[in-house]
């Protein structure tokens with residue numbers, strides 16, 4: 403359920419006509435719905451009301467400060483994967499006691515920053531990382547709370563690039579290695595193992611992989627109890643999928659019921675790290691048709707949004723529903739929707755049938771709230787799009803459109819650089 407609907411033949415973001423926002427801010431333009439965001443968070447979080455739990459929104463799905471502020475106000479914690487995401491979460495007012503820090507490559511300075519912020523815990527992915535966290539914590543006279551990320555070797559049945567819980571993936575520790583790592587953690591003075599963690603993948607559309615992973619974690623939990631390790635937190639990661647096209651992922655309510663049932667009798671706080679399911683359908687990317695052309699028997703709609711703005715179709719072959727901002731009159735066309743970038747992989751949609759559009763018309767790519775703007779780049783020296791947050795009939799520009807100066811602002815001026823190389 404989201405708040406991008408047609409009224410009087412015009413696509414609206416909540417109560418504002420998308421075309422009006424484009425008139426003011428231009429294209430390409432990301433538009434988010436605050437009401438949808440809050441609703442998705444509440445629907446997810448309340449699905450676990452029957453059990454001690456903490457919902458840690460995965461910042462990487464959409465890290466705009468407005469997202470983080472809205473979610474922090476709703477009481478959400480965050481799952482971060484870098485020092486930059488810690489900075490954003492703190493800036494947005496997220497309670498540090500609700501921050502968990504995941505990721506395979508934490509640098510010393512990032513560990514220090516997280517220790518100074520006094521976050522809830524580190525999700526540790528290797529023995530060397532555990533040793534580094536212990537050293538860094540010792541250096542600043544702190545004890546770091548840690549979970550070890552266990553790779554349960556479960557097939558999430560999703561795209562290979564976003565599968566993370568198979569034994570060939572780079573994430574986490576095998577169960578055998580994790581046991582040894584817990585023993586090591588117990589013996590180290592500056593880390594305290596308080597949790598277990600896993601995250602098996604993204605855009606999961608079935609319940610069974612979650613349940614399979616939880617079964618393996620529970621079994622492992624039993625072994626830890628025997629070792630005298632008291633686990634307070636069971637972190638099952640994120641990964642619940644959304645509907646882009648015809649997928650029918652389980653509703654959070656269903657996941658909640660099943661997990662609560664499975665965790666009965668276990669004295670742990672459940673942590674969840676949802677990203678896509680919270681953010682995905684809160685946003686659209688609006689783009690203007692520049693040209694249409696037909697080569698042989700193929701029609702192309704060339705728009706001003708490209709793979710630098712929304713890379714998911716190019717990277718994963720992902721589907722985003724494409725619709726015309728002005729409701730069609732029934733006439734349809736079948737075309738590839740492509741951007742201006744000099745790569746044949748630059749497309750938003752292939753062989754798609756949608757209401758006929760012409761030069762100057764606006765198209766919207768739906769479900770662009772997660773892994774959309776955050777994955778954008780300046781490739782082909784394209785300034786990044788603006789982002790708007792809408793609530794009811796109000797809107798705020800939450801990130802300005804970049805300008806040409808932003809493209810070169812951090813670069814050494816060409817001539818000065820050449821002058822210095824000569825010396």
Ligand SMILES: *Cc1c(COP(=O)(O)O)cnc(C)c1O
Pocket residue numbers: 460462463481504505601603604605639640641642675676677678679
């Ligand atoms: C990406 C990621 C998430 C969020 O995944 P979604 O599929 O967006 O819910 C959660 N936890 C970790 C460790 C991640 O890497």
